[in-house]
Amino acid sequence: MLCSFCIVTLDGPAGAGKSTLARKLAVALAIPYLDSGAMFRRFALALRGDVDIGEQVLREVFAGLHFTLGDANGESRLLCNGVPVGNEVRTEEAGLWASRIACHPVVREVMKEAQRAVGARSSLVADGRDMGTEVFPDACCKFFLDASPEVRALRRLKELEMRGETHRLVDLAAAIRERDARDRERTFAPLRPADDAVIVDTSELDVGDVFAVLMAHVERKRVTNYASGAPGNESPRK
Numbered sequence: 001m002l003c004s005f006c007i008v009t010l011d012g013p014a015g016a017g018k019s020t021l022a023r024k025l026a027v028a029l030a031i032p033y034l035d036s037g038a039m040f041r042r043f044a045l046a047l048r049g050d051v052d053i054g055e056q057v058l059r060e061v062f063a064g065l066h067f068t069l070g071d072a073n074g075e076s077r078l079l080c081n082g083v084p085v086g087n088e089v090r091t092e093e094a095g096l097w098a099s100r101i102a103c104h105p106v107v108r109e110v111m112k113e114a115q116r117a118v119g120a121r122s123s124l125v126a127d128g129r130d131m132g133t134e135v136f137p138d139a140c141c142k143f144f145l146d147a148s149p150e151v152r153a154l155r156r157l158k159e160l161e162m163r164g165e166t167h168r169l170v171d172l173a174a175a176i177r178e179r180d181a182r183d184r185e186r187t188f189a190p191l192r193p194a195d196d197a198v199i200v201d202t203s204e205l206d207v208g209d210v211f212a213v214l215m216a217h218v219e220r221k222r223v224t225n226y227a228s229g230a231p232g233n234e235s236p237r238k
Contacts, residue, residue: 006031006123007138008218009131012145013180013191014095015152017202017210021145022127023075024211029125029218032069032076036115036128036135039067040098041089042080043107049097051104062110069118092160092167092175099179102129103186129183132194141221143214144193147203149176 008025010018019035026033046061047053053061070079078085088094101107108130115135119126126135132142147155153173160167183191193199198217202210 006140007119007136008125008141008143009136009139009194009197010125010127010143010145010214011129011132011191011193011197012143013129013147013152013183014176015155016145016147017155017207018127018145020207021210021214022125024207025214025218026076026125028215029123031123031125034069034076034115034118034124034126035078035085036111036126036131037098038078038085038089039111039114040102040107041094042067042085043111044097044101045089045094047097047101049093049100051101051107055106058104058106059110062107062114067114067118087163090163092172096175096179099182103182103188105188108134108189129191130189132197133192134189137194141218142194142197143217144197144199145210146199146201149173149180151203152176 006029008029008031010022010025012018019037022035023033043062043065046065047058051058064081066081068079068082070077070084072084089098102111112135115126115131118124119136124136126139128135132139132144150173153169153176156172156176157167157169160172180191198214200210200213205213
């Protein structure tokens, strides 16, 4: 483990490899993994992508969703109301809905509170769009993964084909560019690297190469913290 209490964040656009690398880091560091994207997708499914229902209703719907982390076969799992969040949130439709509702300030507010509540219980590896900038600004290690839209679209195509779904590469690339623009240009919690994040372009790297880069940085941080006697990180700023 990196230290007694530590949060590691991986931010970046869709298809940059965040989830795969975050899971590997969590296993290597023996700490839980928080899939923030799955939280947004689960909420989006509950709303069916509709954020025009009013702030009060949004809060009421979210109040009915209780997110926790569980364990399955030695790996952490995101639970919603005690039920594992599964492949029902991995469709293109769910991803599109999640991207749309994530632009709503109230959605970001309630989601940030829920994510911080999970992070207050233990060390975490958390991936998403604003983990290092908004949710856990005092994280002990921050990464920002990126890749070209074409590379990310091809990765997504292969992932969907493995699930038996058929899509056109050109359509996936267009959807990724649209989502990138929406995520980067929104006024509330836009997608961007934290000032102290390590930026890694994964376009020409395989998973093993990127993992080696991340682990090397985490190890350097561990050694630095140990030498200085510094804690892993403080509680998230309110």
